[in-house]
Amino acid sequence: MTDRQDILKVIENEYDQLSPQLRLAARFALDRPDRIAFHSMREVAAQADVLPPTMLRLAKRLGFNTFNDFRDRFRDRIAAPSGSYAARARQLQAREVFTAGSGLLQEISAADRRNIEQTFDPIEDSAIMAAAETFINAETVNIIGLRKCFPIAFYFHYATRVFFPNARLIQGQAGLYGEEIARISERDAVLVIAFDPYTNETVRAAKAAQSVGAQLTSITDSVVSPLAIGADHLFLAANTSPSFYRSLVGAMAIVQALVAAIVSKLGEEAVIKLQASEALLRDNNTYWINGDAR
Amino acid sequence: MTDRQDILKVIENEYDQLSPQLRLAARFALDRPDRIAFHSMREVAAQADVLPPTMLRLAKRLGFNTFNDFRDRFRDRIAAPSGSYAARARQLQAREVFTAGSGLLQEISAADRRNIEQTFDPIEDSAIMAAAETFINAETVNIIGLRKCFPIAFYFHYATRVFFPNARLIQGQAGLYGEEIARISERDAVLVIAFDPYTNETVRAAKAAQSVGAQLTSITDSVVSPLAIGADHLFLAANTSPSFYRSLVGAMAIVQALVAAIVSKLGEEAVIKLQASEALLRDNNTYWINGDAR
DNA sequence: AGGCTTCTGCAACAATTGAATCAAAATAAT
DNA sequence: ATTATTTTGATTCAATTGTTGCAGAAGCCT
Numbered sequence: 001m002t003d004r005q006d007i008l009k010v011i012e013n014e015y016d017q018l019s020p021q022l023r024l025a026a027r028f029a030l031d032r033p034d035r036i037a038f039h040s041m042r043e044v045a046a047q048a049d050v051l052p053p054t055m056l057r058l059a060k061r062l063g064f065n066t067f068n069d070f071r072d073r074f075r076d077r078i079a080a081p082s083g084s085y086a087a088r089a090r091q092l093q094a095r096e097v098f099t100a101g102s103g104l105l106q107e108i109s110a111a112d113r114r115n116i117e118q119t120f121d122p123i124e125d126s127a128i129m130a131a132a133e134t135f136i137n138a139e140t141v142n143i144i145g146l147r148k149c150f151p152i153a154f155y156f157h158y159a160t161r162v163f164f165p166n167a168r169l170i171q172g173q174a175g176l177y178g179e180e181i182a183r184i185s186e187r188d189a190v191l192v193i194a195f196d197p198y199t200n201e202t203v204r205a206a207k208a209a210q211s212v213g214a215q216l217t218s219i220t221d222s223v224v225s226p227l228a229i230g231a232d233h234l235f236l237a238a239n240t241s242p243s244f245y246r247s248l249v250g251a252m253a254i255v256q257a258l259v260a261a262i263v264s265k266l267g268e269e270a271v272i273k274l275q276a277s278e279a280l281l282r283d284n285n286t287y288w289i290n291g292d293a294r
Numbered sequence: 295m296t297d298r299q300d301i302l303k304v305i306e307n308e309y310d311q312l313s314p315q316l317r318l319a320a321r322f323a324l325d326r327p328d329r330i331a332f333h334s335m336r337e338v339a340a341q342a343d344v345l346p347p348t349m350l351r352l353a354k355r356l357g358f359n360t361f362n363d364f365r366d367r368f369r370d371r372i373a374a375p376s377g378s379y380a381a382r383a384r385q386l387q388a389r390e391v392f393t394a395g396s397g398l399l400q401e402i403s404a405a406d407r408r409n410i411e412q413t414f415d416p417i418e419d420s421a422i423m424a425a426a427e428t429f430i431n432a433e434t435v436n437i438i439g440l441r442k443c444f445p446i447a448f449y450f451h452y453a454t455r456v457f458f459p460n461a462r463l464i465q466g467q468a469g470l471y472g473e474e475i476a477r478i479s480e481r482d483a484v485l486v487i488a489f490d491p492y493t494n495e496t497v498r499a500a501k502a503a504q505s506v507g508a509q510l511t512s513i514t515d516s517v518v519s520p521l522a523i524g525a526d527h528l529f530l531a532a533n534t535s536p537s538f539y540r541s542l543v544g545a546m547a548i549v550q551a552l553v554a555a556i557v558s559k560l561g562e563e564a565v566i567k568l569q570a571s572e573a574l575l576r577d578n579n580t581y582w583i584n585g586d587a588r
Numbered sequence: 589a590g591g592c593t594t595c596t597g598c599a600a601c602a603a604t605t606g607a608a609t610c611a612a613a614a615t616a617a618t
Numbered sequence: 619a620t621t622a623t624t625t626t627g628a629t630t631c632a633a634t635t636g637t638t639g640c641a642g643a644a645g646c647c648t
Contacts, residue, residue, distance in 0.1 A: 019625060038331075038369050041606060051627060056607070067606060075332050078372060104558065105422060108551045109414035113407045116543070120403035128399060148452060151445030151546075158442060159539055223324060224309050224317075238325075243554035244568055245453055249410070252445075252546050257402045260537030264398065271538055313595060335636060345597060350637070361636060 007073035008033060010062060018061070025050045025058040029074075037074035041067050107242040112249045118238035119250035120257070131233035132261035134215035135160070138189030141167035142214075144205040145193035152193045152219065152251050159259045162273050163266060170205065177201055181208045188214040193255075195221045195239060195246060203227065217258075219251055301367040302327060304356060312355070319344045319352040323368075331368040335361050401536040406543045412532035413544035414551070425527035426555035428509035429454070432483030435461035436508075438499040439487035446487045446513065446545050453553045456567050457560060464499065471495055475502045483509040486521050487549075489533060489540060497521065511552075513545055 011026050018026055028048035029036050036044055045052040059070035135141050141164045145153025150171075157169040170180045181204060184190060190209040194202040203226045209216045210230050218231035221239055228234050235258075237250035263270050305320050312320055322342030323330050330338055339346040353364035429435050435458045439447025444465075451463040464474045475498060478484060484503040488496040497520045503510045504524050512525035515533055522528050529552075531544035557564050 021626065040604075042604080052606085053608090053628090054626080057625090103419060104554060105414050105417055105419050105551060108547065108554060109410055112410050112543075112547045112550075116403055116406050116410070120399050123399055125397035125399050148449070150452070151449045154448065155442070155445045155542065158444070221325075222321060223306060224321065241550070241554075243550070244557050244565055245550065245553060247547075247550060248449065249406075249543055249547050249550070253402065253406050253541075253543050256406075256535070256537070256539065256541060256543070257399060259539060260398060260402060260535075263538050315596065334634075336634080346635095347598090347637080348596080351595095 006077060007070075008077075014062060018058075021050060021054050022058050022061060024048060025054050029058070033074050034078060036071055037078050041071075104242070111240050111242055112247055115238040115240060115247055115250040116253050119236070119254060123235060127233065128235070128257055128261045129265065131217045131235075132258060132265050134189040134217065134233065135164065135191070135262060136265060138215065139185065139187040140189075142170060142184055142188055142190045142205075142209070143167060144170045144190070144202050145219075146172070146199045146202055148245075148248065149193040149195060149199075149202070149251070151248065152255050153191070155252065156191060156255045156259065159256075160262060162277050163262065163270060172201055181205050184209055184212055184214050186213040188212075189217070190214050191217050191219070191258075192227055193219040193251060194225070194227055195237075195251075196225065198226055206231070219254055221246075300371060301364075302371075308356060312352075315344060315348050316352050316355060318342060319348050323352070327368050328372065330365055331372055335365075398536070405534050405536055406541055409532040409534060409541055409544040410547050413530070413548060417529060421527065422529075422551055422555045423559065425511045425529075426552060426559050428483040428511065428527065429458065429485070429556060430559060432458075432509065433479065433481040434483075436464060436478055436482055436484045436499075436503070437461060438464045438484070438496050440466070440493045440496055442539075442542065443487040443489060443493075443496070443545070445542065446549050447485070449546065450485060450549045450553065453550075454556060456571050457556065457564060466495055475499050478503055478506055478508050480507045482506075483511065485511045485513070485552075487513040487545060488519070488521055489515045489531075489545075490519070492520055500525070513548055515540075 008030055011029055015023065015026055015030075025045075025048055028044070028050070032047075035047060039047075041055050042052045045055045048055070056067050059067045062070065064070040141160070143153045143157050145151075153169060157167055160167060168180065168183075170177070172180065184205075188209075190205065192202055192206045192209070198220075206216060206218065206227050215233075216231045217233040217235070218225070218227040219235050219237055220227040221237060222228065223234075223236065228236075235254050237254050239246040239248070239250055241247040302324055305323055309317065309320055309324075319339075319342055322338070322344070326341075329341060333341075335349050336346045339349040342349070350361050353361045356364065358364040358367075435454070437447045437451050439445075447463060451461055454461060462474065462477075464471070466474065478499075482503075484499065486496055486500045486503070492514075500510060500512065500521050509527075510525045511527040511529075512519070512521040513529050513531055514521040515531060516522065517528075517530065522530075529548050531548050533540040533542070533544055535541040557568070
């Protein structure tokens with residue numbers, strides 16, 4: 001069938017076998033696909049000098065059940081902001097909705113894949129490299145992510161512990177929060193993570209970092225987030241989810257990328273350090289798959 | 295006036311002076327401009343959790359006479375740069391080739407999307423529902439994930455704290471690990487998370503859970519993982535990554551799905567509880583986007 | 589507290605939308 | 619030339635759209 005080729009190709013292929021009126025419609029679709037994407041069937045028909053039903057007939061003739069399905073294909077090819085994958089993701093999503101056998105997992109899977117895509121799409125390699133640089137050059141690395149965002153903060157702290165042995169994972173335990181924040185200095189780098197509703201302490205930490213002139217990297221959910229304002233390096237994590245809770249997957253992917261960038265900047269030497277640390281861990285403290293301790 | 299700036303910039307500038315409800319709408323427009331471009335006012339409003347008139351009010355507030363004018367600005371910014379089909383095809387192709395200089399981020403993005411896909415692909419809805427059930431029916435919920443997997447464990451504990459107020463997040467602090475494990479009873483449910491190299495304590499916990507006959511749910515990376523053997527409910531998280539560290543994204547997605555399943559099983563009542571808890575959090579402890587504390 | 593303004597939710601409206609129906613016209617076949 | 623078939627045009631319908639007006643809620647000011 002018409003399957004999933006570019007809709008313009010599909011039209012082109014069928015063109016020869018269309019009736020005169022349908023050709024008029026098809027030709028317009030080929031020439032001005034954007035109009036099809038954005039305007040109503042009637043408007044498009046008028047612009048193409050064709051009756052509205054003819055436009056509908058073209059859609060059906062090409063194998064679509066509804067004019068909206070037809071138009072969606074034009075929208076897909078325009079909206080695809082990131083090459084070919086975006087279109088595929090949308091297709092998957094559409095198909096899943098269509099075959100909707102309740103499918104909670106399918107929805108979650110689709111949503112999280114889109115989250116990752118949307119999170120990474122607008123980010124340049126250079127941006128994450130620049131952020132990585134600030135942590136490498138910092139005297140002390142400070143990390144703040146509370147509540148739901150604590151897993152992200154913890155992961156960064158844990159994954160970079162070998163390179164940044166005196167990094168501070170700020171948790172505000174035992175009421176020491178103010179003091180921990182006060183210790184942030186001008187030569188430090190700060191990583192803050194928070195989503196709406198933004199935990200107050202995290203916002204305070206971000207502001208404190210700015211006021212002393214520390215390098216601030218924010219992972220948050222929107223440009224209007226209080227963490228976004230004035231951040232030196234800003235990464236927006238998509239977080240849609242079919243469930244009650246927003247998804248953390250995008251944020252997790254970003255910190256992992258940040259860690260990867262740091263490792264890559266530190267180069268060979270860092271990898272060796274890491275391997276040594278992992279080996280140690282393996283021997284002493286873990287149940288390893290090749291062993292016989294099972 | 296709104297002039298001809300990018301509509302997103304316009305929104306961003308006005309954002310501070312908007313009413314709470316309008317901010318919700320504005321926020322959605324900033325987050326998902328594509329939806330505004332392609333969907334009807336009512337659909338958009340529904341997705342943004344806002345009444346249709348609010349969406350219209352936002353448009354008018356920003357100086358547009360009609361919602362269509364507002365939406366056209368979103369369409370403009372993603373619309374085809376005009377030109378014929380051939381011209382655009384060439385352009386698209388050029389862009390793909392150009393961005394095909396696959397940077398680090400693209401690789402990470404692709405890998406994590408695949409991780410999610412592979413993680414969810416073999417799992418049936420019924421399987422995750424069954425696992426969810428064991429936690430709901432348990433006398434006490436025990437959660438063990440150490441080192442790299444601690445973020446996953448913490449997230450589960452945090453996200454379900456409202457339903458399982460006496461859940462135990464086992465961390466082995468202050469050398470109490472053995473005691474914590476010993477308290478697992480037959481009527482409990484246990485969630486263990488570990489990847490190769492499997493932390494010894496986690497493996498011990500899994501075995502302890504099995505030996506007393508508690509319901510064991512494992513999130514791990516392989517069927518031959520020590521956590522996989524004899525687990526009542528097993529979920530394998532894909533974890534490939536172009537970087538040194540294995541990715542946690544798949545595991546994170548799975549726990550989130552597990553939480554979603556629990557919420558869905560608990561039904562309406564759970565959601566109300568959650569909302570109440572979120573509201574409390576919002577009022578007391580957080581910097582919320584609608585406030586004027588900025 | 590009271591009175592004022594602003595903001596929010598709801599219901600209803602008229603216009604427009606996609607789609608179905610059916611007759612007229614054109615075309616092809618016999 | 620007449621029938622049969624497809625293509626085209628016009629009309630209509632039900633659903634959805636953007637929009638309006640109004641009443642209650644919430645916030646602000648003196």
